Amino acid sequence: MADLTLGTFGDGDSADNDLDPDAASIARCATTCRAPDRDDGSWAAPDEDWGLATQRPVSSINTSAGRATKQQTRWAVDGDVGAYVEQYATGDLLQIPNTYGEFSSVDTRVTFVDGLADSYGYGIDAQALEKAFRVLTGGGRYTASQYTAIPCGKQPWVLTGPEGTLLCSCMPVERPEDSYTRELRTSETTLQIEEQNQTVRTGAAEFAHLLSDALGVDIEEVRYSTVRGDTQHTFVGEEDKYTIKAGDLAQLHGLTPDPSVIQGGVSSGVQPPGSDDLISVEWDGPDHPVGYLDEGDVVAGYEFTWEQPEESLEDVAVVREYRITQNYSRWIVDYRTHRLASVVP
Incomplete structure (x- = not known):
């Protein structure tokens, strides 16, 4: 038809x-x-x-x-x-x-x-x-x-x-025969990526930038593939390849590269989930800037959020420090949680 x-x-x-x-x-x-x-x-x-x-x-x-x-x-x-x-x-x-x-x-x-x-x-x-x-x-x-x-x-x-x-x-x-290629702009170059999801593309641009900034890798092309149903992109450099899932790239979207933005946001008080009261939150800032290479991990960005640890009966204010790290043949995005000191006014 x-x-x-x-x-x-x-x-x-x-x-x-x-x-x-x-x-x-x-x-x-x-x-x-x-x-x-x-x-x-x-x-x-x-x-x-x-x-x-x-x-x-x-x-x-x-x-x-x-x-x-x-x-x-x-x-x-x-x-x-x-x-x-x-x-x-x-x-x-x-x-x-x-x-x-x-x-x-x-x-x-x-x-x-x-x-x-x-x-x-x-x-x-x-x-x-x-x-x-x-x-x-x-x-x-x-x-x-x-x-x-x-x-x-x-x-x-x-x-x-x-x-x-x-x-x-x-x-x-099934995957269409015609690819959905989009232009991927990074601070270093312009690449072509087979990806329509804007969130993934934004994360891909940040990933390419981190590879260049922290590892000195010049990305020449981006390849698309699926493995056991998971979409992943491979960033090809002159000497090596860096494969990462689309879902991990999406996590890089919207992270704060400048921790002072978080410091300024929480200094005036934050509202916990399910509460009408503001509490004061203190944060000394990160140990490392974005792009810092720490034992093979690359610091990728920061995010303020609320978490409820198993040992806690209520939500606590935290800053997540996101990193890209190599896990066998693939790169992943993970984070470390920094619990913030909070004072009820």
């Missing part, structure tokens, strides 16, 4: 002859109604999702294409589906096959990728589309032209037809 885009129907010169409605126009005409009573399952009371009133299945629905979990489909009961599609839709439509036997030919559509995910991408594949379609129709005969599937990026995609409208969660799908 070929994926359609709005450009498929012609350019601006032929717009007057374009009789195919776009995603928003279809969504504005979408049917919203209570989920039907069927023998294959029941539906919970309406709830609010993304500005729409929806009903979730009480339990998984068994279809001929497999079991549709209650997280996969929500029946749209009320609300402005057109506004939802205008806000989130990617601008294209998915054709519904003419027969159930043709669903196996549906091409996988990757709607977004996330370096923190176990799978490389999320989207709509043949099985996901057929399961949702059977939930909507009940598995009976149908006319394909009366139904439309609308991808909506990270948000649930829309499946609509005469019976009603479903919001369908994106599912893990």
Whole structure:
């Protein structure tokens, strides 16, 4: 099955002859109604999702294409589906096959990728589309032209037809053939990285900087791979490679490189979780600056937070000192906790 885009129907010169409605126009005409009573399952009371009133299945629905979990489909009961599609839709439509036997030919559509995910991408594949379609129709005969599937990026995609409208969660799908390469800017150079998650990219830039600053490594390229479902990036230098999980890179995002920022923030008093009172917190500052090489570990940044140690009955104020360190063939991000002296005013 070929994926359609709005450009498929012609350019601006032929717009007057374009009789195919776009995603928003279809969504504005979408049917919203209570989920039907069927023998294959029941539906919970309406709830609010993304500005729409929806009903979730009480339990998984068994279809001929497999079991549709209650997280996969929500029946749209009320609300402005057109506004939802205008806000989130990617601008294209998915054709519904003419027969159930043709669903196996549906091409996988990757709607977004996330370096923190176990799978490389999320989207709509043949099985996901057929399961949702059977939930909507009940598995009976149908006319394909009366139904439309609308991808909506990270948000649930829309499946609509005469019976009603479903919001369908994106599912893990295979890695797409086309890479999602982005430009990675560091203070030393500009690299290309196959990563769409902005948090991971920010951490990757900091990781490259730390390698250069503390270890004197000039990174020449960044490679992507998956090992047992984990996304990882390998930073390649002239003489060595530095492999690190995307989740560890994400931890480097948002850390404070200047500890005086934390000192200034806590000096005026901090509010413990679950309390309305401010307490005074004292911190002498870190032992090492960011970029310091300490027995093979590289100090990467600092973060103020609250922790509840096993020996304590309440939360205590701490500063976490994050480090990048080598663990066998891979680098990881870990932290040490510095408990702060606190005084109740």
